Amino acid sequence: MAVYTEVSDDELRGFLTEYDLGAVLSFKGIAEGVENSNYMLQTARGTYILTLYEKRVARGDLPFFLGLMDHLAAGGFPCPTPVHGKDGTVLRELGGRPAAIVTFLSGLWPRRILPVHCKELGAAMAHMHLASASFKLKRENALSHDGWRAIYDGCRGRADTVHAGLEKVIAAELEFLDEHWPEALPTGVIHADLFPDNVFFLNETLSGVIDFYFACNDFYAYELAICLNAWCFEPDGSFNVTKARNMLQAYRGLRPFSAEELEFMPVLARGAALRFLLTRLYDLIHHPEGALVKPKDPLEYLRKLKFHQRVKGPSAYGLR
Amino acid sequence: MAVYTEVSDDELRGFLTEYDLGAVLSFKGIAEGVENSNYMLQTARGTYILTLYEKRVARGDLPFFLGLMDHLAAGGFPCPTPVHGKDGTVLRELGGRPAAIVTFLSGLWPRRILPVHCKELGAAMAHMHLASASFKLKRENALSHDGWRAIYDGCRGRADTVHAGLEKVIAAELEFLDEHWPEALPTGVIHADLFPDNVFFLNETLSGVIDFYFACNDFYAYELAICLNAWCFEPDGSFNVTKARNMLQAYRGLRPFSAEELEFMPVLARGAALRFLLTRLYDLIHHPEGALVKPKDPLEYLRKLKFHQRVKGPSAYGLR
Numbered sequence: 072m073a074v075y076t077e078v079s080d081d082e083l084r085g086f087l088t089e090y091d092l093g094a095v096l097s098f099k100g101i102a103e104g105v106e107n108s109n110y111m112l113q114t115a116r117g118t119y120i121l122t123l124y125e126k127r128v129a130r131g132d133l134p135f136f137l138g139l140m141d142h143l144a145a146g147g148f149p150c151p152t153p154v155h156g157k158d159g160t161v162l163r164e165l166g167g168r169p170a171a172i173v174t175f176l177s178g179l180w181p182r183r184i185l186p187v188h189c190k191e192l193g194a195a196m197a198h199m200h201l202a203s204a205s206f207k208l209k210r211e212n213a214l215s216h217d218g219w220r221a222i223y224d225g226c227r228g229r230a231d232t233v234h235a236g237l238e239k240v241i242a243a244e245l246e247f248l249d250e251h252w253p254e255a256l257p258t259g260v261i262h263a264d265l266f267p268d269n270v271f272f273l274n275e276t277l278s279g280v281i282d283f284y285f286a287c288n289d290f291y292a293y294e295l296a297i298c299l300n301a302w303c304f305e306p307d308g309s310f311n312v313t314k315a316r317n318m319l320q321a322y323r324g325l326r327p328f329s330a331e332e333l334e335f336m337p338v339l340a341r342g343a344a345l346r347f348l349l350t351r352l353y354d355l356i357h358h359p360e361g362a363l364v365k366p367k368d369p370l371e372y373l374r375k376l377k378f379h380q381r382v383k384g385p386s387a388y389g390l391r
Numbered sequence: 392m393a394v395y396t397e398v399s400d401d402e403l404r405g406f407l408t409e410y411d412l413g414a415v416l417s418f419k420g421i422a423e424g425v426e427n428s429n430y431m432l433q434t435a436r437g438t439y440i441l442t443l444y445e446k447r448v449a450r451g452d453l454p455f456f457l458g459l460m461d462h463l464a465a466g467g468f469p470c471p472t473p474v475h476g477k478d479g480t481v482l483r484e485l486g487g488r489p490a491a492i493v494t495f496l497s498g499l500w501p502r503r504i505l506p507v508h509c510k511e512l513g514a515a516m517a518h519m520h521l522a523s524a525s526f527k528l529k530r531e532n533a534l535s536h537d538g539w540r541a542i543y544d545g546c547r548g549r550a551d552t553v554h555a556g557l558e559k560v561i562a563a564e565l566e567f568l569d570e571h572w573p574e575a576l577p578t579g580v581i582h583a584d585l586f587p588d589n590v591f592f593l594n595e596t597l598s599g600v601i602d603f604y605f606a607c608n609d610f611y612a613y614e615l616a617i618c619l620n621a622w623c624f625e626p627d628g629s630f631n632v633t634k635a636r637n638m639l640q641a642y643r644g645l646r647p648f649s650a651e652e653l654e655f656m657p658v659l660a661r662g663a664a665l666r667f668l669l670t671r672l673y674d675l676i677h678h679p680e681g682a683l684v685k686p687k688d689p690l691e692y693l694r695k696l697k698f699h700q701r702v703k704g705p706s707a708y709g710l711r
Contacts, residue, residue, distance in 0.1 A: 077502070080503055081503060097496075097498060175417075177417050179403075179417060
């Protein structure tokens with residue numbers, strides 16, 4: 072839940088003179104998202120989301136994120152479309168923060184994942200990867216293989232206070248991944264944070280994907296690996312191979328992946344598990360006292376990592 | 392900012408089968424309100440607010456609150472209207488909490504109060520007092536004169552840790568009010584929490600009043616006294632007599648108040664200031680470590696109390 076920056080009436084009024092959205096009908100802070108301040112804005116023209124970018128989002132990355140949404144929306148992908156001001160600009164300033172207005176997407180994110188959601192997600196990912204192939208800007212993934220050791224160094228000394236033996240497990244996994252991480256696989260722009268709360272459904276049809284603020288250039292198959300972790304484990308920790316098969320089959324129906332991409336899936340899934348284990352561990356250890364946002368459990372991702380460590384090959388994910 | 396109770400898809404779906412609202416289009420937690428969990432619900436029929444009542448609201452009071460909103464809305468007053476289910480019921484259960492759906496009101500609450508807002512507010516208060524006169528249910532005001540000493544007893548020992556000499560100031564004020572509090576003034580249902588964030592405007596016209604969860608039977612003029620404190624002081628602590636005059640004149644244009652009501656205004660304003668000083672002091676002292684809601688400053692109301700202590704008569708509020 073998050074509204075970090077309050078917006079006064081005068082500031083909002085001044086800001087909206089830059090747009091052609093008609094009279095404001097309502098303006099309410101949304102208790103979702105942990106990185107930025109989000110407001111639901113209703114005007115005579117329709118419903119929008121006004122986002123104020125907080126410190127964790129680098130200002131220099133915003134043209135990439137907003138340009139990507141614009142590009143994907145133009146390619147028919149259901150994501151928020153940045154609203155251009157009268158001067159053509161999408162990014163401006165409000166309350167001392169970079170700010171933008173995007174269109175509002177209908178739909179609810181699924182609190183309980185069904186196999187049909189995974190199938191829809193697989194197809195949407197392929198659509199997104201195909202549509203983003205013609206996007207010209209680039210953004211490195213600071214949270215991919217090359218960045219993990221630095222995060223580890225920022226929290227290794229206290230890892231065992233969270234879970235006995237955790238430091239050693241991570242060190243060994245980093246070594247394994249240094250040796251086995253693929254050097255070259257098909258690469259392009261990925262969302263990189265496709266968790267269920269970023270994917271909306273109406274009934275059981277995917278209606279929208281939001282929150283592109285981790286998007287970057289990386290292996291397409293790494294996106295699939297992140298989603299195997301985020302969507303295909305049950306709350307009790309068991310891996311649901313039907314959900315995985317649904318997701319991967321729907322994806323390759325639109326964007327067939329290579330034998331190599333498939334072969335590397337277990338390694339990519341280990342890397343994706345380690346990435347969220349590390350960032351959650353870091354956030355937990357460096358969690359400020361009394362902060363509004365409750366840190367997520369890193370050990371959920373330790374259990375996922377252990378599952379993939381035991382996997383014999385890509386058939387564990389329901390494919391061959 | 393507040394969403395305390397999460398609602399799953401299945402729970403929401405089951406809940407909505409009790410209503411005729413059509414398909415759900417979106418469902419988002421709102422970062423406003425500190426007592427309850429509020430969701431903005433868009434369906435094929437329109438936009439609604441779904442509220443889950445948290446512990447601070449007594450279940451037994453809900454028929455009064457919801458009945459009052461129903462009654463006021465029927466009287467043309469712009470407040471949320473409870474949506475009746477297919478069985479006629481407005482109050483049911485969701486996520487283990489009492490829950491209700493009300494209509495959504497357009498408008499923004501004013502972050503910067505202008506004299507015109509006070510004028511609109513005065514007229515709306517009179518409208519509300521006239522419309523609620525025919526409402527049959529009653530609810531005692533636990534936070535009026537009779538209840539203040541108990542709140543004081545719950546925090547007096549630590550009052551001076553908040554502000555040197557505060558315990559003595561409150562004790563003396565309680566004594567003064569015991570002596571001077573009016574015994575009988577025109578009485579009826581009041582909102583009792585008409586702070587700016589509960590009053591919406593479109594342009595400069597009042598479009599709605601929300602959050603009736605402190606409504607109760609008390610002196611009508613006590614409502615005016617609460618609003619003198621909540622609306623007519625500037626951020627620098629000075630009292631804006633133009634705002635006060637605007638509010639009181641607009642009120643008495645619709646519901647003329649008696650010479651006695653006017654005469655008691657300074658005493659009522661002192662009582663209203665003490666009430667919020669006490670509850671804010673209590674909340675600050677009993678604030679749980681790491682709680683999501685930041686406690687409000689009690690000393691703001693100490694300064695308001697001191698202003699009214701120095702007032703010579705109702706002419707200080709711009710009226711005679």
